[in-house]
Amino acid sequence: MSSANAPQMSKSLWRHALDSLKKDRYAMIALAVVLLYTLIALLSSIGVLGANWSQEVGASYAAPDMNNIFGTDIFGRSVLEKTIKGTEVAMSVGLVVALIAIAIGVVVGAIAGYFGGLIDELIVWFYTTFSSIPGIMLLVAITLIMGKGIIAVYLALGLTSWVQLARLIRGEVIKHKDREYVQAASAIGSSHFRKLFIHIIPNVMHIVIINFSLQFQFAIKSEVILSYLGLGVQGQPSWGTMIDDAKLELARGVWWQLAAATFAMFGVVLAFNILGDALRDALDPKLKGK
Amino acid sequence: MADKILDVKDLVVQFNTDRGVVTAVDGVSLEVFKGRTLGIVGESGSGKSVTALAIMRLIPHPPGIIKNGVVKFRGESLLDKEMVDMRKIRGNKISMIFQEPMTSLNPVFTIGNQIEEVLELHQSDLSKEQRHKKAVEMLSLVGIPSPEKRIKEYPHQLSGGMRQRVMIAISLACEPDILIADEPTTALDVTIQAQILELMKKLQKELGMGIIMITHDLGVVAETCDDVAVMYCGKIVEQGTADHIFNNPRHPYTKGLLESIPSFDATTGDAKDRLPTIEGMVPSLFELPEGCSFQDRCSKCISQCRQPQEVLALKEVATGHAVSCFNHY
Amino acid sequence: MNIYSYTFRRLLYVIPVVLGVSLIIFVLFNLVAGDPTAILLGKHASASQMAELRHELGLDRPWLAQYFDVVRSAFTFDFGRSWSTKQEIFEMIKAGAIPSLTLSFPAFFLSTVLAIIVSLFVSFYRGGVVDRLVVFVCVALMSISSLAYILFGQWFLAYYLGLFEISGYESGFPYFIPYVLLPIIIWMVLSVGPDVRFYRTVVLDEIYQDYVRTARSKGLSERVILFKHVLKNAMIPIITYVLIKIPFLILGALLLESFFSIPGLGSITLNAINGSDFPVIKAMTILSSIAYILFSVFTDVMYCLVDPRVRLK
Numbered sequence: 001m002s003s004a005n006a007p008q009m010s011k012s013l014w015r016h017a018l019d020s021l022k023k024d025r026y027a028m029i030a031l032a033v034v035l036l037y038t039l040i041a042l043l044s045s046i047g048v049l050g051a052n053w054s055q056e057v058g059a060s061y062a063a064p065d066m067n068n069i070f071g072t073d074i075f076g077r078s079v080l081e082k083t084i085k086g087t088e089v090a091m092s093v094g095l096v097v098a099l100i101a102i103a104i105g106v107v108v109g110a111i112a113g114y115f116g117g118l119i120d121e122l123i124v125w126f127y128t129t130f131s132s133i134p135g136i137m138l139l140v141a142i143t144l145i146m147g148k149g150i151i152a153v154y155l156a157l158g159l160t161s162w163v164q165l166a167r168l169i170r171g172e173v174i175k176h177k178d179r180e181y182v183q184a185a186s187a188i189g190s191s192h193f194r195k196l197f198i199h200i201i202p203n204v205m206h207i208v209i210i211n212f213s214l215q216f217q218f219a220i221k222s223e224v225i226l227s228y229l230g231l232g233v234q235g236q237p238s239w240g241t242m243i244d245d246a247k248l249e250l251a252r253g254v255w256w257q258l259a260a261a262t263f264a265m266f267g268v269v270l271a272f273n274i275l276g277d278a279l280r281d282a283l284d285p286k287l288k289g290k
Numbered sequence: 291m292a293d294k295i296l297d298v299k300d301l302v303v304q305f306n307t308d309r310g311v312v313t314a315v316d317g318v319s320l321e322v323f324k325g326r327t328l329g330i331v332g333e334s335g336s337g338k339s340v341t342a343l344a345i346m347r348l349i350p351h352p353p354g355i356i357k358n359g360v361v362k363f364r365g366e367s368l369l370d371k372e373m374v375d376m377r378k379i380r381g382n383k384i385s386m387i388f389q390e391p392m393t394s395l396n397p398v399f400t401i402g403n404q405i406e407e408v409l410e411l412h413q414s415d416l417s418k419e420q421r422h423k424k425a426v427e428m429l430s431l432v433g434i435p436s437p438e439k440r441i442k443e444y445p446h447q448l449s450g451g452m453r454q455r456v457m458i459a460i461s462l463a464c465e466p467d468i469l470i471a472d473e474p475t476t477a478l479d480v481t482i483q484a485q486i487l488e489l490m491k492k493l494q495k496e497l498g499m500g501i502i503m504i505t506h507d508l509g510v511v512a513e514t515c516d517d518v519a520v521m522y523c524g525k526i527v528e529q530g531t532a533d534h535i536f537n538n539p540r541h542p543y544t545k546g547l548l549e550s551i552p553s554f555d556a557t558t559g560d561a562k563d564r565l566p567t568i569e570g571m572v573p574s575l576f577e578l579p580e581g582c583s584f585q586d587r588c589s590k591c592i593s594q595c596r597q598p599q600e601v602l603a604l605k606e607v608a609t610g611h612a613v614s615c616f617n618h619y
Numbered sequence: 620m621n622i623y624s625y626t627f628r629r630l631l632y633v634i635p636v637v638l639g640v641s642l643i644i645f646v647l648f649n650l651v652a653g654d655p656t657a658i659l660l661g662k663h664a665s666a667s668q669m670a671e672l673r674h675e676l677g678l679d680r681p682w683l684a685q686y687f688d689v690v691r692s693a694f695t696f697d698f699g700r701s702w703s704t705k706q707e708i709f710e711m712i713k714a715g716a717i718p719s720l721t722l723s724f725p726a727f728f729l730s731t732v733l734a735i736i737v738s739l740f741v742s743f744y745r746g747g748v749v750d751r752l753v754v755f756v757c758v759a760l761m762s763i764s765s766l767a768y769i770l771f772g773q774w775f776l777a778y779y780l781g782l783f784e785i786s787g788y789e790s791g792f793p794y795f796i797p798y799v800l801l802p803i804i805i806w807m808v809l810s811v812g813p814d815v816r817f818y819r820t821v822v823l824d825e826i827y828q829d830y831v832r833t834a835r836s837k838g839l840s841e842r843v844i845l846f847k848h849v850l851k852n853a854m855i856p857i858i859t860y861v862l863i864k865i866p867f868l869i870l871g872a873l874l875l876e877s878f879f880s881i882p883g884l885g886s887i888t889l890n891a892i893n894g895s896d897f898p899v900i901k902a903m904t905i906l907s908s909i910a911y912i913l914f915s916v917f918t919d920v921m922y923c924l925v926d927p928r929v930r931l932k
Contacts, residue, residue, distance in 0.1 A: 020308075023308060125635060125636070125639060126639070128636055128639075128912075129635075129636050129639030129640055129642075129643065130639075130643065131911075132636060132640060132908040132911040132912050132915075133640060133643060133644075133904055133907075133908050134867070134903075134904065134907045134908070134911075136873065136888075137900065137903070137904040137907075138647075140892050140900065141647035141648060141652060141900075142647075144647075144648075144652045144653065144895075145647070145651050145652055145653065217762070221764055221765075224764045224765075224766050224767075225765070225766065225874070228766055228874070229889075229892060229893075230893070239764075243764055243766050243767055243770070244766065246767075246770050247770055247878075250770060250771075250773075250774035250778075251774070251778065255774075258767060258770060258771070262763060262764060262767040265762075265763075265764055266759075266762050266763050269761075269762040269763075270758065270759060270762035273758045273761060273762055274758065277758070346836060348832065348835055348836060352746065377838040377839070377840060378838060379838070380835070380836055380837065380838035381836060381837035381838035381839075382838055385836065385837075386836040388829065388832065388833065388836075390829050393828065393829040393830065394829045394830060394832070394833045395830055395833065396830040396833070396834070396848050396851075396852070397830070397852065397926075397927070397928055398851050398852050398855075398926070398927060399848075399851070407837065407839075408837045408838070411837065411838055411839065412838065444927040444928070446927065446928045457833070460833075460837065461836075
């Protein structure tokens with residue numbers, strides 16, 4: 001039979017999504033940008049790149065020139081090196097925060113949606129309460145408890161950004177739990193745990209993946225606000241502290257630290273935004289064909 | 291013969307997709323007569339709905355485009371009209387109802403509002419009171435009980451069958467010359483289906499419009515249509531009166547469709563032993579075989595059918611009965 | 620069930636949420652946040668000084684009593700006095716509300732109107748160059764740190780070009796206007812990206828509905844379809860989106876107020892955060908939480924009123 005329909009129909013949602021992503025030129029460029037930042041962050045963490053960020057390479061606040069293409073900061077350190085070192089912080093904050101938020105969001109949302117009843121009501125009460133408190137207040141409270149430093153940043157941002165995902169997952173799980181495939185699993189005696197994590201969760205994974213790229217860029221942006229509040233990363237450069245430094249530098253005409261950090265951040269956040277949109281288009285069947 | 295009100299010639303509609311250009315409608319010609327019903331039958335993807343949307347010039351562009359063809363309504367060429375003038379035809383001279391009664395009405399307007407809207411648009415000389423009166427009349431015409439009360443209701447307060455009646459009321463409010471019904475009963479229960487079809491036949495008698503009935507259901511065709519066009523992969527493969535199609539089908543595809551209708555022996559109540567089916571699947575429009583599109587599923591396929599250079603066209607086999615098959619050349 | 624009893628039932632749900640918010644605040648600030656007296660008195664305070672201050676602040680009372688204080692303040696709005704300024708917190712909030720509103724209300728109103736207009740415009744030309752360009756610009760605008768906008772705007776537009784006041788505030792109409800102009804513009808730039816994207820998605824969701832095809836087949840023009848049929852349906856999610864953002868105006872634009880020295884609630888909050896002024900932080904948290912809960916009730920009720928499909932059960 002010459003019909004091309006058969007393989008196309010058996011192709012799974014994932015396969016289809018991957019194909020449509022591959023065809024999306026912007027998504028592929030965005031993915032390349034994300035991979036490039038990841039590579040820079042990895043090289044920086046093993047000391048190949050950005051290792052000399054703390055060394056004095058010129059005068060204080062030297063404008064960009066051939067030696068230091070992004071200029072220097074107040075201590076005469078290279079802004080380029082700091083920006084590279086900052087990539088490490090940004091990418092680790094994005095990754096860890098997204099993973100924390102997803103872990104909490106998926107588990108909480110899935111349990112609420114799957115078990116329903118009192119458990120559901122309690123969980124919904126909890127996250128309604130939690131989400132009615134302004135995020136910034138929670139951030140402040142958590143860093144007050146945790147002290148300052150990168151671990152506090154991870155936890156503060158991770159613990160405050162899971163509610164939206166939990167809501168989405170809860171809704172999806174409620175939709176899925178009465179479907180035939182789950183009933184079939186019940187019929188062969190699967191445990192709740194098995195039904196929930198082996199059968200249902202993989203079917204809501206697309207939401208998690210879309211959410212991952214949103215969380216990632218949101219965390220990178222939030223790190224700046226934490227730095228401004230004096231609650232940011234200590235002891236190593238981050239884009240947040242670099243941008244925050246600019247509030248004292250701009251009046252002296254020192255714009256390069258702000259520009260370098262903003263530009264570096266713009267690149268990766270934009271890439272995640274574009275990737276997130278492309279993932280949503282590819283994975284969310286509701287929006288397909290628009 | 292009766293008054294010809296719509297004449298479609300060589301209609302070609304294409305869509306630009308990620309995978310290339312597809313020709314959804316490929317050289318379709320049709321005629322619609324006053325007071326008669328033309329059925330367009332085919333499987334999903336055969337181009338029957340696209341044909342209807344093209345007549346209304348409602349093909350979403352992009353990605354769709356009417357590449358070629360002539361659509362003459364009472365002698366006027368619809369494809370050459372400015373959009374402003376085309377809008378004066380839609381809902382007024384040519385109306386359309388759709389398959390999805392549950393979603394085809396706007397959920398946030400009352401049904402009265404939605405009927406009056408089309409009157410306000412095309413019969414602007416009517417006063418507000420007259421429009422309201424006409425809307426109530428239309429609702430009672432399509433058999434909605436206590437129309438004065440119902441007119442203030444929202445679509446979600448009505449059942450699917452009732453909503454389809456409202457759609458018919460909207461489409462007939464301006465007494466159009468042609469009603470295009472795109473699978474009007476597919477989404478409805480069987481008993482409601484019969485009621486809606488009866489209603490359409492009754493209204494056709496009263497108002498005298500021509501109907502284009504688009505369906506995949508030969509039962510619907512048998513019940514309502516005077517003329518039939520069978521479509522396959524964007525082309526008409528057989529065209530004739532209902533009598534021709536049902537009693538003397540000539541194209542292997544038409545024959546296959548008729549044989550695959552389930553039926554039972556009325557005397558014994560037994561179903562026929564085995565239902566014949568058409569082997570294989572409709573080919574993707576991206577990968578149509580060269581020559582006849584039906585070749586891979588056809589039991590009568592001859593070498594000529596696979597020749598790309600052979601021109602396959604509708605050929606009259608009897609008066610008013612045309613088939614596009616080499617077996618009849 | 621009618622709309623009144625529905626509203627009443629939803630309002631009842633406010634109580635457990637307020638109790639929950641109070642509990643979280645109590646746990647965070649009274650139980651685990653560490654001893655505030657150490658922060659207030661500095662490193663060199665003696666143990667007896669600290670104990671005295673703890674007593675003065677009521678921190679040596681039983682936990683249950685301290686929790687009830689938090690709950691009570693949520694219903695009486697009696698938040699006590701600030702640790703750093705010794706002022707009545709309720710008076711501070713009253714004084715800060717007006718400057719905050721002179722910034723946040725016009726900024727919120729203007730940015731919402733702008734975003735809706737832009738999104739209708741791009742939906743009309745959906746899929747075209749303008750649409751894609753606007754969507755890209757929105758995403759690009761969203762990819763820049765809000766702090767960078769404020770720093771750059773203040774430095775370049777106000778300081779360097781001298782187009783606006785650099786910072787400060789004068790109360791009374793119309794004297795405050797020059798001081799809030801630039802913050803309003805920055806606010807609009809900050810919110811136009813996400814807003815336009817949201818509204819555009821809402822409008823496009825509606826444009827592909829079957830009823831739009833029906834409207835076209837009736838002979839309506841694209842303009843009437845967009846502004847009458849689509850917009851009325853899109854208003855339902857749009858109203859929800861707008862209403863639910865209003866309670867966040869309470870905290871004001873935290874960063875904007877602090878950078879432009881506008882003495883509003885945002886500045887009060889930030890000062891409290893910097894000075895570990897727990898009573899003020901707690902008061903602002905409770906206040907904005909209550910506003911959020913009440914507005915979510917209001918949003919749900921509005922939803923029932925605008926959407927004829929919603930049936931109360």
